[in-house]
Amino acid sequence: MNTNELIYIISDSVCETAETMVKAVASQFNRGEVRIQHISYVEDIKDLKNIITASKETNSIIAYTIVVPFLKQYLDHKAREEGVIAVDLMNPLMEAFIQKFNKVPKGEPKLMRKLDDDYFRRVEAIEFAVKHDDGQDPKGIKFADIVLIGVSRTSKTPLSMYLARKGYKVANIPLVPEIAPPDYLFEISKNKCVGLVITPDKLTGIRRERLKHLGLTSDANYANLKRIFQELEYAENLMKRIGCPIINVSNKAIEETADLILAMLKKEESYIINKFV
Known part of the structure; x- marks a missing residue:
């Protein structure tokens, strides 16, 4: 990771969860300080398209916590198409919950914030x-x-x-x-x-x-x-x-x-x- 690289953190809510995880992983590579660009409350495809373009130009990683299905699908597809690494930080645990409880997630953003409120x-x-x-x-x-x-x-x-x-x-x-x-x-x-x-x-x-x-x-x-x-x-x-x-x-x-x-x-x-x- 050189000084010109960024990690884009994207969320359809706040970016707190993703930032904590990114910093924890970065610390395992002696990267206690990483350059992070937050993009919170993403609501449409246009926002994602701009982020993917910027990430490709800067050779950056995208880490995201997006639960709205159509936004997640677009991000995964477009990132692969552009050769950008995009990591879904919630999906492995989400899939485990689906298997364990045999239920479909709500796919609604900001639920944690509602609980906090x-x-x-x-x-x-x-x-x-x-x-x-x-x-x-x-x-x-x-x-x-x-x-x-x-x-x-x-x-x-x-x-x-x-x-x-x-x-x-x-x-x-x-x-x-x-x-x-x-x-x-x-x-x-x-x-x-x-x-x-x-x-x-x-x-x-x-x-x-x-x-x-x-x-x-x-x-x-x-x-x-x-x-x-x-x-x-x-x-x-x-x-x-x-x-x-x-x-x-x-x-x-x-x-x-x-x-x-x-x-x-x-x-x-x-x-x-x-x-x-």
Whole structure:
């Protein structure tokens, strides 16, 4: 390899995978530094034709990760015709997958990037849920996809985290009779807010267990049945004022409640789309 030679790396997505492989191979020939020309997001034959011409003129190798069938076929055929070395870096493993799983690949570019975007969206949602847990930073209500409201121990936090792992930004607000709710609750769409309620006896048991876990006596006001009735009445009245959907979580798993919330959310999104289409 002389100083005038290049390695063209072509992809119908980004070139990160191909570049890593090319550098790994080059290192086996004491070529830790190689001249690389990236051509990312190739979408048509014209781009490939120009690259093959340039590669022939510079006596270069083409290394590629192209999954769109007609682009790959053209590149393989034209490179052979022009006497250019073109190496498909994905094909051997792709063929192994086809044999092993007896399935045809999708042939769609940028799927890894889509996965990465989904991952970062979920991370961002989890960070949002942590920041806006238990009434922290009420202004965040305006930016949430879902706002959960309810008295203490109605599964607001675990439900927020479960939904966040699915990519939804969730804020949750505890409802306490002595503390006025944030004004933002009355400014957002009522269908983005979800009220969580529970039967008094179920809540009493949960709170007593919580006090026991903390090493406190079960006769504290927190688990007092009269106080619990007062809190639940206040919460339900507030939810009716807001006009939000209400879910009784007494005998529901987190997953079941989350599915109900997402079904409500999708129904609302569908209504908005249909209304304005």
